[in-house]
Amino acid sequence: MSNIHVLDKHTAELIAAGEVVERPASVVKELIENSIDAGASFVCVEIENGGVSLIKITDDGSGILRDDVPTAFLRHATSKVRVQDDLESIGTLGFRGEALASVSAVARVELLTRTANEMAGTRYVIEGGEERLLEDTACPQGTTIIVRDLFYNVPARMKFLKKDVTEANAVAGVVDCIALSHPEVSFRLIRDGREELLTPGDGLLESCIYTVFGREFSKGMLSVDYRLEGIHIHGFVSKPAAGRGNRTMQHFFINGRYVKTRTAMAALEQAFKGVIMTGKFPSCVLHIDLPPQTVDVNVHPSKIEVRFVNERPVFDTVYYGVKSALQSSPVSVPIQIPETNEYVEKAPTARTTATQTAARTILSDSLHTIDRIRSAESKESVSKPGSVSFRDGGELPYNRPVTVPEIFFEDAMKSETSQDEAAVKAEVPITQEVT
Template sequence: MPQIKILPTNLANKIAAGEVVERPSSVVKELVENALDAKSRNIAIEIEDGGRKMIRVADDGVGMDSEDAKLAFARHATSKITEASDLFAINTLGFRGEALASIASVAKVSLSTKLADSISGTKIVADYGKVKSFEDAGLAAGTIVEVGDIFYNVPARKKYLKAKNTEFGHIVSAVTDHALSHPFIGFKLSHNKKIVLNLPRKQKFLQRVENIFGKDVSGSLLEIRHESPYIRIFGYIGKPEIARNSRDHQFIFVNKRKVQNSTVSHAVVEGFATFLQKNQYPVFFLFVELNPDLVDVNVHPQKREVRFLNQNMVHSAVLNSVRKVLSKEKLAPRIDLGGREHVAA
């Protein structure tokens, strides 16, 4: 008798959820990415009890018709790619078509959506992977996704969630990442009915940085720009005096996607070289843009990492850009003398 069996859909989705949905902030990240891909102008995120009880993401994007809404909970159902070659030309944040199916397998989910020119919208309610209801509904254009009782059916995962304030801290970080990469879009984030972030549309980048991190950071940034036929680099690096003792204020965006990338990070740190003491980390908000076929975004379950086709080219471009900006400032190197800081004359 054959021992290999095809897994039931709900079980397959639950396994996928183990990679895609680590904690409530993972849900927020995926839903906000969908909202951004839907060309939203404003995104509102409501959270209760650190995301344990409820996550609600509402947008004013293009919405979906009833047929697309039906497919939204199906695994690997997406409008963003159609063939293998599309993986090397990705211009959207989402592309795998597994987020909503994975979320719905470990939570109670309702999806309400409407196209701008439709008479009515559609509301779908799913309970741990099973669609419970599907009906027409009177809605404004856009999409609202509400997620409740996350990990209720996966008690081991729920047990290891942190305190609600810790989980909400991760959510703030996820929203901040997207708010920085899309300063022209309005973001509102609330926790237990209290507004935590309220960022208006069409902000300049430094305005958004000031709203999130304060004027001490926004007022101590140096603009960085570089452009060649293959890569464009822009953004801001912090003056050495606002360096931190952690990497919390380091942001890398590749084609508007917040990522972790050792090539870019190493280049920035090397560019600062003698301007920082040991165990000091520069502040930076760096945007790297290049043709989608020169970067692979399909290397991490949560799309946190990317790989460049030509890492040396990227490293060199970032390093030289940082050095050029710092050299214009005529900053004095900082020398560590047995734990005492000395600024060379």
């Protein structure tokens, strides 16, 4: 008798869905990214009970053609990639064709959508991967997707969900990060019937930062705008005196995608070396735009980790961009925000800490997952000497080897100390004591 068999479709779907849909915040991330890819200028996110009982995303994007609707919910069905070569230069946030299939496998999903040229809209209901209804409906152009009872058919996953408030904070953190990644889109977050966030969508990063993080945070930021070797870095960094005790306020975006990048983080901190107190970390909201073929975003289903074909130019652009911002602005230049802006006055400013912590949790959870997978793949490579350990390693545990540009070692090479290169490489001090 044989032991090995191919899993039935339903079980295979549930397993695959687990990679993309970990918690309500990951559903929200995927669905908002779809709205951005659809060219929306306004995206509204509504959640109830931390997103477990309801997530509703409404956009004014392109909509989905009636004939395409059922296909959109099949795994590996996408309009964004056609052939292998397309993977070399991904210009959209999505491309794996997995989100709708995954979400509909573990929840009750209702979709309302209409494209510009269709007279009638489409209403589609799919529950636990089973199609229930496809009918005409009246709706404006764009897409509304309603996700109810997340994990209703996966009790094991349900057990891992945290308290509603924690899940809701994680959702808010994701909306914050994505709002910062696309200042030209207006984002609205309604949490249990209460509006929590409304970004102006005026295309100005500074007004978006103000709305998301509040007046105090935004008032002392320095503007960064720098180009090098086809890479453009723009955004804001904190002034040195505003150093923080951790890295929670470091936000990097590559081609409009929120990512965790050690290369950019290391370059940022290297640029602050000598001007920021030991143990303090700079904050930033930095957009890095570079040719899509020079960065691989297809590293993990969560698409939060990226690999650069060549790290050096990315490091250099961030380093010199930040350095010149620091040098050219010895006195901080406050972000200019019109005080009368209605959105700004209504802006929430108090939830920053909670949501950032939550966002950080979900993002670093993703990194943990990646690390676990890697660790299983290659036990050896995870903690061997040569990996970089950051001083606040507890903040962002992430101990697999990375390639660190030589610029880190320049000072060490020049110094008279007897440290050999291996020892230096084993622990790269990102923040140096101010002497």
